[in-house]
Each structure stands twice: as structure tokens, then as C-alpha cells.
Amino acid sequence: MSADHTVNSVLPDEPEKATLEGKNKVLGFWLFLGGETILFGTLFATFIALRNQTNGGPTGHELFELPLTAAATVILLVSSMTSVMSVLAMHQHNLKKMQVWLTITAILGIAFLALEIYEFSHYVAEGHKMSSSAFGSAFYTLVGFHGGHVLFGVLWLITLQLQAIKKGLTVVTAPKFYVFSLYWHFVDLVWVFIFTVVYLMSIVGGKVG
Amino acid sequence: MSGHAHSHKRSGLWDWLTTVDHKKIGILYLIAGGFFFLIGGLEALLIRLQLIVPEADFVGAATFNELITMHGTTMIFLAVMPVIFALMNAIVPLQIGARDVAFPFVNALGFWLFFFGGVLLNTSWFLGGAPDAGWTSYTTLALKQYSGIGVDFYVLGLQIAGLGTLIGGINFLVTVINMRAPGMTFMRLPMFTWSAFVTSGLILFAFPAITVGLVLLMFERLFGANFFNPDAGGNVVIWEHIFWIFGHPEVYILILPAFGVISEVVSTFSKKRLFGYSSMVFATVMIGFLGFMVWAHHMFTTGLGPIANTLFGIATMLIAVPTGIKIFNWLFTMWGGQIRFTTANLFAVGFIPTFTIGGMTGVMLALPAADYQYHDSYFVVAHFHYVIVGGLVFGLFSGLYYWWPKMFGKMLNEKLGKWNFWTFFIGFHLTFFPQHFLGLMGMPRRVFTYLKNQDLDLGNFISSIGAIGMTIGTILFLANVVVAARSKKQAPADPWDARTLEWAIPSPAPEYNFAQTPLVRGLDALWVEKMAGNKGMTPAEPLGSIHMPSPSFLPFLMSIGLFIAGYGFIFEHHVFSVIGILIAFACMLMRSLKDDHGYHIEPDEIEEKGVKA
Numbered sequence: 134m135s136a137d138h139t140v141n142s143v144l145p146d147e148p149e150k151a152t153l154e155g156k157n158k159v160l161g162f163w164l165f166l167g168g169e170t171i172l173f174g175t176l177f178a179t180f181i182a183l184r185n186q187t188n189g190g191p192t193g194h195e196l197f198e199l200p201l202t203a204a205a206t207v208i209l210l211v212s213s214m215t216s217v218m219s220v221l222a223m224h225q226h227n228l229k230k231m232q233v234w235l236t237i238t239a240i241l242g243i244a245f246l247a248l249e250i251y252e253f254s255h256y257v258a259e260g261h262k263m264s265s266s267a268f269g270s271a272f273y274t275l276v277g278f279h280g281g282h283v284l285f286g287v288l289w290l291i292t293l294q295l296q297a298i299k300k301g302l303t304v305v306t307a308p309k310f311y312v313f314s315l316y317w318h319f320v321d322l323v324w325v326f327i328f329t330v331v332y333l334m335s336i337v338g339g340k341v342g
Numbered sequence: 343m344s345g346h347a348h349s350h351k352r353s354g355l356w357d358w359l360t361t362v363d364h365k366k367i368g369i370l371y372l373i374a375g376g377f378f379f380l381i382g383g384l385e386a387l388l389i390r391l392q393l394i395v396p397e398a399d400f401v402g403a404a405t406f407n408e409l410i411t412m413h414g415t416t417m418i419f420l421a422v423m424p425v426i427f428a429l430m431n432a433i434v435p436l437q438i439g440a441r442d443v444a445f446p447f448v449n450a451l452g453f454w455l456f457f458f459g460g461v462l463l464n465t466s467w468f469l470g471g472a473p474d475a476g477w478t479s480y481t482t483l484a485l486k487q488y489s490g491i492g493v494d495f496y497v498l499g500l501q502i503a504g505l506g507t508l509i510g511g512i513n514f515l516v517t518v519i520n521m522r523a524p525g526m527t528f529m530r531l532p533m534f535t536w537s538a539f540v541t542s543g544l545i546l547f548a549f550p551a552i553t554v555g556l557v558l559l560m561f562e563r564l565f566g567a568n569f570f571n572p573d574a575g576g577n578v579v580i581w582e583h584i585f586w587i588f589g590h591p592e593v594y595i596l597i598l599p600a601f602g603v604i605s606e607v608v609s610t611f612s613k614k615r616l617f618g619y620s621s622m623v624f625a626t627v628m629i630g631f632l633g634f635m636v637w638a639h640h641m642f643t644t645g646l647g648p649i650a651n652t653l654f655g656i657a658t659m660l661i662a663v664p665t666g667i668k669i670f671n672w673l674f675t676m677w678g679g680q681i682r683f684t685t686a687n688l689f690a691v692g693f694i695p696t697f698t699i700g701g702m703t704g705v706m707l708a709l710p711a712a713d714y715q716y717h718d719s720y721f722v723v724a725h726f727h728y729v730i731v732g733g734l735v736f737g738l739f740s741g742l743y744y745w746w747p748k749m750f751g752k753m754l755n756e757k758l759g760k761w762n763f764w765t766f767f768i769g770f771h772l773t774f775f776p777q778h779f780l781g782l783m784g785m786p787r788r789v790f791t792y793l794k795n796q797d798l799d800l801g802n803f804i805s806s807i808g809a810i811g812m813t814i815g816t817i818l819f820l821a822n823v824v825v826a827a828r829s830k831k832q833a834p835a836d837p838w839d840a841r842t843l844e845w846a847i848p849s850p851a852p853e854y855n856f857a858q859t860p861l862v863r864g865l866d867a868l869w870v871e872k873m874a875g876n877k878g879m880t881p882a883e884p885l886g887s888i889h890m891p892s893p894s895f896l897p898f899l900m901s902i903g904l905f906i907a908g909y910g911f912i913f914e915h916h917v918f919s920v921i922g923i924l925i926a927f928a929c930m931l932m933r934s935l936k937d938d939h940g941y942h943i944e945p946d947e948i949e950e951k952g953v954k955a
Contacts, residue, residue: 153520157444161516164546168508172550175587179558179569179580186575188568264566267575274561274569292934305937 144226148307155308162312166319173323176278177330180271184335188266193335196261202332205248206324209283212241213321216314223310228302231310235294238317242287249280272331279327282320289313352893360893362446363853367453368431369749372742374457375424381464382416383816385409387809390773394806396794406790407474408492412464414477415496418592419503420460422734426599427453427510429741430538432749434514436844436851437532439523439860439867444516445509446891447933452510454901459503462908466495476788478589479559481570481581486563491912497560498908502901504549504556511545514538523843524882525862529623532842532866533609533616534741536623537602540630541595547634548591555584564911582644586637594633597729598626600737601668604690607740608672610840611687612679615866618671625664625671632661642713651710658708665701669694684838685759689740692767693733700728703778718788721781727774739766739819747833751850752826762818769811776801841866846879854888857948888943900929 145151149159184193219234253273256262263273293306293313300306352360361367389409392400401409435443443449466472473492475484484493518531518539531539559581561567568574570581609616616622638646638654672694681687703725707713716722739762746754780801785792792798836845846868847856858881864870871879907922909915 157516157520160520161445161448161512164512164515168512168546168550171547172554175551175554175584179554179584182577182580183569183575186577188575263561264568265574267568267571267577270558270561270567270569270576274558274567292931296935299935300937309934 144302144304144307147224148226148302148304149223149311151304151307155304158308158312159315162315166315169319173275173278173326176271176275177326180275180331183267183271184331186267188268190265190269191259191261193268193272193331194338196256196259197332197336199332199336201248201252202328205245205252206328208241208245208248209321209324212238212245213318215241216317220311220314223302223307226302228297231302232294232297235290235297235310239287239290239294242283242290246280246283246287249276249283253277276327276331279320279323282323286313286317286320289316357893359898360895362450362891362893362897364431364435364443364446364449365749365851365853367449368428368433370453370457371424371428371431372749374453374460375421375428378416378420378460378464379422379425380816382413382421383813385413385416387813389413390806390809392790393792393802395803396792396796396799398791401790403790404474407476407788408467408472410788411473411476411479411492411496412467415463415473415500416460417730418477418596419500419507420456420463422596422730422738423507424456425738425742426541426596427456427507429534429599429603429738429745430514430541433745433844434535434538435517435521436748436847436855437535437842438518438521438526439843439856439862440517440521441855441859441888442521442891443513444521445513447894447897447938448509449513450894451897451900452506452513454897455506455509455904456503457506458901458905459499459501459506459908462502462905463495463499466492466499469495478585479581480585481559481562481578482572484559484581485570493559494563494912497556497563498911501553501556501560502904502908504552505904506901507545508549508553511542511549514542515546518542523856523859523862526843526867527862529620530862530865530867532602533605533619533622533626534599534602537598537605537626540626541598544591544595544598544630544633548588548595551584552588552592555581555588558584560911564914579641579644582641583637586640587634590637590640591630591633593726593729594629596734597737598629600693600734600741601626603737603741603744604672604693605668605675606842607686607690607744608675609866610744610838611682611684611690612676613682613839614675614679615841615869616671617674617677618667619865621667622671625667628664629661632657632664636661639708639710639713642710643717648710655708655710659705662701662705669698669701684743685754685756685763686740686743686838688760688763688767689736689743692763693736693740696728696732696736696767696770700725700732703728716781718786719781720777720785720787723787724774724777724781727777731770731774736767739763744838745844746826747837747849748844749850750826751833752829753831753833753837754822754826758818758822758825762815762822765811765818766815769808769813769815772808772811773805774808776804780805836868841869843867843879846871852948854890854943854948857888858885859883885945885948887945888948889940890943891940892938894933894938896929896933900926903927903929 150156215234215238219231219238222230222234262269290313293309296306296309358366358370388401389406392398392406431449470491473479473489473496475489475493479493479496483489518535558567558569562569562571568576570576570578572578605616605622636654636658638650639658642651703721707716707722707725743754743759746752780798783797785798792802833849835848843860844851846860860867860879861882868879903922903925905922906925907919910918910920910922
């Protein structure tokens with residue numbers, strides 16, 4: 134508990150790990166992501182078990198369109214890169230640059246969510262609903278959980294931006310920015326699996342059933 | 343329990359609602375867990391009264407189903423888990439020479455989430471009926487067509503409580519990894535801390551599975567999803583898999599800390615270092631690892647096929663190897679030792695044969711072919727009560743008698759304690775030993791009555807009488823707590839001539855734990871110093887001002903938010919769901935935006951109390 138929260142004039146090289154609190158936060162967050170892996174793993178397993186149970190409704194092969202999901206994938210992967218840029222800027226102690234990259238990350242996250250909302254409403258119009266089949270339930274739960282994570286990430290990012298404006302870059306705020314980028318990478322990584330398991334396997338995998 | 347003067351002095355209820363001190367949170371866990379233990383015990387007593395004679399109608403069949411469901415759920419999630427967390431909170435930071443846990447705020451949040459989740463679940467008795475689909479809540483029985491609103495309480499209550507447990511687990515993992523005193527290497531960690539560490543790892547990887555399971559069941563019941571409804575393409579076996587992928591590691595989450603307690607107690611009261619310490623560590627990690635590989639042994643009769651059954655059967659039998667290592671190590675620790683049969687040690691010594699019986703029936707159940715005979719019979723009921731009561735609850739009693747002075751600064755009465763042990767021990771075996779035979783003679787579990795003259799009368803009668811013995815034991819424990827609380831005599835710092843770091847500081851531990859962080863020079867850190875002729879631990883730092891985290895009301899408020907949201911979902915008044923979740927998010931926002939600068943305890947304040955590490 135040696136941490137004195139008053140900010141020194143000189144910020145250390147890796148400000149996120151400069152205090153014991155910071156180290157705890159980073160390690161704790163890695164562990165949390167370990168738990169999240171199990172969470173999504175369970176959702177994936179459920180989806181894979183139920184992906185062909187369409188109950189007479191539309192199948193994944195009929196519903197999914199590659200251009201839309203590919204666009205979502207590109208948007209999210211680019212946002213992963215911009216969040217890396219924000220951490221690099223943080224390591225250069227460049228607050229302005231970090232804020233810019235974080236803002237771009239947030240905008241990309243919102244764009245992704247907009248696409249997802251459009252996509253879901255489109256599916257519902259085609260009769261693919263949470264209650265229409267086991268496939269529908271598993272699809273909306275898995276993809277929706279991921280979308281919920283993106284939404285939470287965007288909201289979190291907004292509060293971090295407020296702190297960046299109010300408090301600047303200190304050994305207290307640095308771990309928060311760093312941990313956010315871990316979270317954002319994780320959410321992107323989950324999307325890579327969703328893109329593969331949910332979309333590609335249905336589109337390229339051909340006939341279902 | 344301690345009233346040290348410092349700059350953030352709060353008193354009474356407000357202090358307890360806002361505390362982030364791990365020792366006070368430990369006490370809160372103990373009180374809440376103890377309360378739920380009494381409720382679960384009462385439910386057990388009612389179950390046994392209903393079964394005391396054939397064809398009784400003391401409680402009806404419907405109430406009986408609610409009782410067995412709530413007894414299992416309450417005991418596992420709301421009674422023994424929190425008491426384990428009570429001991430972990432009270433002792434782990436002290437054993438590693440830390441001033442605090444890694445995340446004091448998260449620790450408090452974990453407690454309040456568990457507490458409000460438990461309260462939510464238990465209010466179901468008054469709000470439309472308790473859950474009645476069994477503690478495993480198998481679908482399709484747990485679907486809306488077959489089960490009432492009680493199952494919604496089960497889903498939401500466990501979800502909230504489970505979140506608390508998950509973050510509590512992360513807190514202890516980081517605490518053990520990052521907060522150890524200088525010289526406290528991993529292979530010098532006391533066994534209890536090791537077991538708490540492995541248990542926390544299991545929590546981290548097992549609880550997210552039940553989180554998903556509960557979400558699926560909630561969506562199914564409240565939002566018309568079709569995961570488990572075969573009519574719309576759903577699959578009931580998915581619930582079984584998800585439940586047991588969580589549920590089996592959960593069994594080891596429960597038993598490992600008991601193993602840890604027994605290791606500490608047996609070693610202290612034999613005046614010997616633990617026999618085969620490194621093999622104990624290995625066995626603990628091994629059990630934790632294998633715990634994830636065996637979930638389908640709960641599903642031998644589901645029809646997964648002979649290959650799956652064989653593999654899961656063999657993996658299950660493998661666990662007997664590290665468990666056997668542990669049992670022999672305890673015996674060899676006692677071998678040639680100067681054994682003192684204090685109450686703590688009686689419970690520990692009573693644990694060993696009792697748990698061994700439970701382990702043996704476990705190996706019997708691990709044989710798929712034989713399991714078809716035992717499955718869903720009282721044999722299984724006997725088996726898991728032997729490991730959970732005869733194992734875990736004995737371990738918890740042992741730990742409570744052992745660490746009570748460190749937690750509360752008072753000794754529990756030894757004479758009452760011995761009565762407590764013998765009534766509970768004899769009552770336990772009377773209750774559950776006959777159940778093995780009831781099961782083999784064909785009595786299925788979860789039936790609310792049975793016919794007379796089918797050779798089931800005597801066994802059930804004895805079993806119910808035994809339950810009274812356990813009740814007397816529990817009442818004696820409560821009496822002992824009252825006697826201890828009223829006694830004027832303060833407990834000494836090291837009443838048992840013990841070996842580990844927590845006994846190097848006063849009883850009860852001061853709020854900063856160690857005035858100076860100790861330097862650890864070997865396994866059984868305090869014993870090493872005793873043998874070297876030193877009065878206490880060598881400090882690793884000069885006396886200085888100690889930084890402490892500020893108390894906070896937010897964990898309580900945040901849990902209230904989710905508590906309200908829980909009711910919103912159960913009664914489908916989603917205005918309340920939204921309000922509750924907004925309260926929780928608002929608390930998160932406040933926590934995030936407002937830095938906690940904490941406060942300092944100055945050296946003169948420490949020296950005033952005459953505390954020297």
C-alpha cells in the first residue's frame with residue numbers, strides 16, 4: 134500500500150504498472166478475461182449444438198450475408214488497432230493523441246453496433262426470432278452477448294474520456310485506459326470466432342441440416 | 343469487533359454496511375452464511391421429520407419438493423460457500439503477510455451481491471412459492487410448463503449471488519499472486535492459502551458456465567427462448583452439461599478449503615510440520631485440474647454412450663489418487679506427533695475417516711455399470727452428504743474453532759466444543775450411514791414418502807433420529823458463540839502454539855494487520871522464528887505510515903440495485919428491472935469517476951496501541 138496518489142511530475146514508462154494498485158488491476162483483469170473466455174465458450178458450445186435446429190424457420194445459410202458481416206468484422210478489427218494506438222500514445226505520455234485514438238475507437242464501436250441493430254431487425258422481419266427456434270435463441274444469445282459487450286465497452290470508453298479530460302494521464306488513470314484496451318481486444322477476438330463459427334460456417338459450410 | 347481509533351472512525355451499523363476491511367467482511371460472511379445454514383438446516387429437519395415414518399403427511403408432496411430444492415441450493419450456495427469465504431477473508435491475507443486484499447472494494451461488493459442474491463432466493467417462500475425443480479433444476483422439469491415462479495427466484499437469486507462469488511474468487515487470486523510478504527514464495531504458502539488459491543482458480547473457470555446456464559434458463563422462462571424445449575428444436579441435455587461443467591468443479595471448490603483447514607489443524611496440533619508439503623500442493627492442484635474433467639459422471643444414465651461413460655469413469659477414479667495422497671499425508675503428520683485433541687483437532691481427526699468413506703462410495707459411483715444401480719437413489723444422497731457434511735462441514739467447524747480467537751479475540755469454550763463435536767459427529771453418522779443401505783434397497787432420492795413393511799422403515803427412522811443429534815450439535819455451537827462473546831477473557835496472540843504468520847499478530851488482528859510487513863524465512867514462517875529463538879517475526883520494513891482504503895457505501899447500494907432488478911425480472915415489471923440496473927451502473931460510474939485516496943494510519947497511532955510485529 135505504498136502508493137501515494139499524488140501524481141509526480143514525471144510519469145513512469147509504463148504508468149499502468151507503476152503502482153501496486155495498477156499491477157493488481159491489470160492482473161485481475163486478465164483473470165476476469167479468463168472467466169469471460171469460459172462464458173463465451175459455453176455460449177459457443179450451445180450455439181454449435183443448436184445451430185441446425187431451425188424448427189422449420191429460415192436457416193443460417195438463407196439468412197446471413199457475407200458483405201454485411203465482413204464489413205462489421207473490418208470495422209471491429211480496425212477498432213482493435215486504434216485501441217492499440219491509444220495505448221502506444223499513452224506510453225509516449227501523449228494525452229491528446231491517446232484521446233484522439235480512443236475517440237476513433239468509440240466511433241467504430243458505435244458503427245459496429247448500428248450495423249448489428251440493422252442486421253437483427255432485418256432477421257426479425259424474415260421470421261428469425263429469439264422465440265422462433267432453438268437456432269434463433271442460440272444465435273441471439275451468443276451474438277447479442279457480444280453486442281452487449283461492445284455496448285458496455287463504448288459506455289465505459291465514454292466515462293474514460295471524461296476522466297482523461299478531468300484528470301489527465303496519471304498512475305491512477307493509466308491502468309484504466311490499459312485495462313480498457315485489454316477488454317476491447319478480447320471483445321474483438323470473440324467477434325473473430327463469431328464471424329467464423331456463426332457466419333462463415335453457415336455461409337461457406339453450405340447446406341444445413 | 344475491533345474499535346481502533348483512526349481518522350475514518352465510523353460506528354455501529356454504518357461501519358458494517360460500508361466496511362472494506364477483509365476481516366470485517368469475513369465476519370459478515372460468517373454471520374450471513376451461518377444464518378442461511380440455520381435456514382437450510384431447518385429445511386433438512388423438516389425433510390427428515392416427513393420421512394421419519396412411512397406414509398406420513400407432515401408436509402405435503404409439493405412442499406417437500408420445495409424443501410429439498412431449497413435445502414440443497416441454500417446449503418451449497420448460501421451456507422457453506424460463504425463460510426468458506428469467511429475463513430478465506432479472515433485468514434488468507436494474514437497468512438501471506440499482507441495488509442489487505444488486492445481489491446478491498448470488490449471484496450465488499452462480492453459479499454453484498456452474495457447476500458442480496460441469497461435473500462432474494464429465500465423470499466420466494468412468501469412470494470408465490472419456493473423453487474421445486476431440485477437444486478440441479480433440470481429441464482424440462484424447470485421449464486415454465488412444469489414449474490412455478492419459484493424457479494425464476496432460483497435463476498435470478500443464484501445469478502446475483504454467483505456474480506459475487508466470481509469477483510470474490512478473482513480478488514483472492516490476485517491477492518495471493520501480488521500481495522505476498524517478502525520471502526513468502528509459493529512453496530512457502532501455508533496449505534490453507536494454497537487451497538484458497540486453487541479454489542479461487544476453480545471459481546474463476548467454473549462460475550461463468552453456470553452464469554450462462556442461468557441466463558439460458560432465464561431467457562427460456564421469461565423471454566420465450568427455446569434452448570431446452572424439444573418441441574422447438576431445443577435440447578434438454580445442454581442444461582445437464584452446462585450445470586455439471588459448473589457443478590462438478592463446485593464440489594472441489596467446496597472441499598479443497600476444507601482440506602486446507604485440516605492440513606493446518608492437524609499439523610499444529612501434532613506439533614509437526616505437515617508431512618509431504620510439496621506432494622500436498624501437487625495433490626491440491628491435481629484435484630483442481632481433474633475436477634474439470636469429470637462432469638459427465640453425473641450423467642452416466644443420460645445415454646452419452648459407452649465411450650464417454652468409460653472415459654469419464656476413469657478420469658473420476660483418477661481423482662482418488664491425489665485424494666489418497668492427502669489422506670496418507672495427514673496420517674503421517676500425526677504419526678509420532680505430540681497430538682492434542684482440542685475441539686478443532688477432533689473435528690479434523692473425525693474428518694479423515696468420514697471423508698474417506700465418502701471418497702470410497704465416490705469411487706463406487708464412478709463405475710458406470712454399477713452407477714445404473716445407484717443412480718438417483720439414497721446411496722447417492724448418503725455419498726454426497728459424507729463428502730459435504732462429513733468432509734466440508736467438519737472442516738469448517740474445525741477451522742472456526744481454530745481461528746475463532748484470531749477473528750474475534752475470544753476463545754470458544756473447549757468443553758462445550760467437545761459436546762458440540764460428539765453430538766454432531768454421532769448424529770451425522772446416524773443420519774447418513776443407514777442411507778447407503780436404504781439406497782441399495784431401492785429407495786429413490788427426492789420422494790416425499792414410502793410404503794411400510796418394505797424394509798425401509800427402520801433405516802429412515804434411525805436417519806431422522808440422527809438429524810436431531812446434528813441439530814443439538816449446531817445449537818451447542820451457537821451456545822458456545824454466545825458464551826465466548828460474553829466472556830471477558832481476551833485470547834492471546836498465539837493460543838495454540840501454532841506455526842503460521844497469522845499467529846504472529848495480536849488477536850483479533852488490528853485493521854492494518856501487520857504494523858511492519860514481516861520477512862518470511864521458511865515454510866511455517868512463525869515456527870521458523872520460534873525455533874531460531876526469536877520473539878516474533880523479523881520486520882522487512884521500518885515502521886511507517888500505513889495507507890488504507892476508504893470505506894464505501896457503493897457495494898451495498900449496487901447490490902440493492904441488482905436486487906431490485908431481480909424482482910423486476912421475476913414479476914416481469916421491467917420498469918423495476920431497468921431502474922435496478924441503472925442504480926447498479928450509476929454506482930459503477932461513481933466508483934470509476936471518483937478516485938479513492940484512502941487515508942493513512944501514522945506510526946504514533948500504531949505504537950500507541952503497543953503493537954509490535
